[in-house]
C-alpha cells in the first residue's frame with residue numbers, strides 16, 4: 001500500500017528557517033506533494049515572494065524564480081507567456097499579494113492568466129516584524145496598530161481578497177482553507193491540487209487562500225495560534241470554495 | 245500497528261502533534277535537542293492507529309508514519 005505520510009520528493013531534506021508553529025513549512029510540503037502527485041516536477045516553475053517565504057527555493061527541489069515584493073504574479077505572467085507549456089505558480093504572503101502587490105494581483109486575475117496562486121494569509125507582515133497587513137483582523141494588535149486595528153482610526157477593514165476577485169470573469173477557481181488542524185491540512189491539499197489541475201486544463205486564473213498561523217507575531221503559543229484561527233479568523237474569512 | 249518515527253533534532257517543539265494526536269501517544273521529551281527545545285517524543289508502549297495527524301500538522305519534516 002502507498003504510504004501517504006512520508007515527505008514528498010520535491011521537498012528538500014533540509015531544515016527551514018521558519019519559527020516554531022509557522023504554517024509555511026506545512027504549505028511548502030503540500031505544494032511539493034501536489035507537484036509529485038501530478039508528476040509536474042520537470043514541468044513546473046514556481047515564483048517565490050518577498051516575505052518570510054523568500055527562501056522557498058532552498059526548500060523546493062524544482063525550478064523557482066524570485067520576484068520583487070508584490071510582483072510575483074507579474075513575473076509569473078511573463079514566464080507563462082514565454083513558456084506556455086510550463087506549469088507556473090506563485091506563492092505569496094498577504095503583505096505581498098494584498099498590499100504592495102494588489103494591482104498585479106487584480107490585473108493578473110482580470111486578464112485571466114492561466115496561473116495558479118497560493119496565497120498565505122497570516123493576518124500580518126511576518127518578515128519585517130509584525131506590521132499591519134490589509135488582512136489584519138479588527139482589534140488585532142500589531143506594531144503599527146498598537147491599540148488594535150480600528151476602522152474608526154482610518155485603518156480600514158480586513159481585505160477579503162478572494163471575495164474581491166470572485167466577480168472577475170478571468171478567475172476560474174477560488175477557495176479558502178486553513179492549516180490550523182490536520183483536517184484543514186488535508187482539505188488544503190485538495191484545493192491546491194484542484195488549482196493546479198485547472199491550469200493543466202487551461203481554465204484560467206486559480207487561487208487558493210490559506211489561513212496560516214504566525215505565532216511569533218501574534219504573540220501566542222502555536223496551539224493558541226491554531227485555536228485563534230479556528231475561533232476568530234474563520235469568522236472574518238469563511239472557509240470553502242468561493243468560485244468554481 | 246503503525247509506527248511513528250520522529251527526527252528529534254529537527255523538531256522546533258511547537259507541540260501541535262502532541263495536541264492533535266487522538267490517542268494522546270505523543271509528548272514533549274524532558275531533555276533538550278540540538279536546537280535547545282523539548283522535542284516531540286512517542287510515549288513508551290503507546291498506541292498508534294496510523295491516522296497521520298502528526299505528520300499532517302508537522303511543519304518541519306520531523307515525522308514519518310510507517311504502516
Ligand SMILES: Cc1ncc(C[n+]2csc(CCOP(=O)(O)OP(=O)(O)O)c2C)c(N)n1
Nearest residue numbers: 050051052069093094095096124125126127
Ligand atoms: C519594495 C519593497 N518594499 C518593502 C519591502 C519590505 N518587506 C519585506 S517583507 C515585507 C512584508 C511581507 O509580508 P507578507 O507578504 O505578509 O509575508 P510573511 O512574511 O507574513 O510571510 C515587507 C514590507 C521590500 N522588501 N521591498
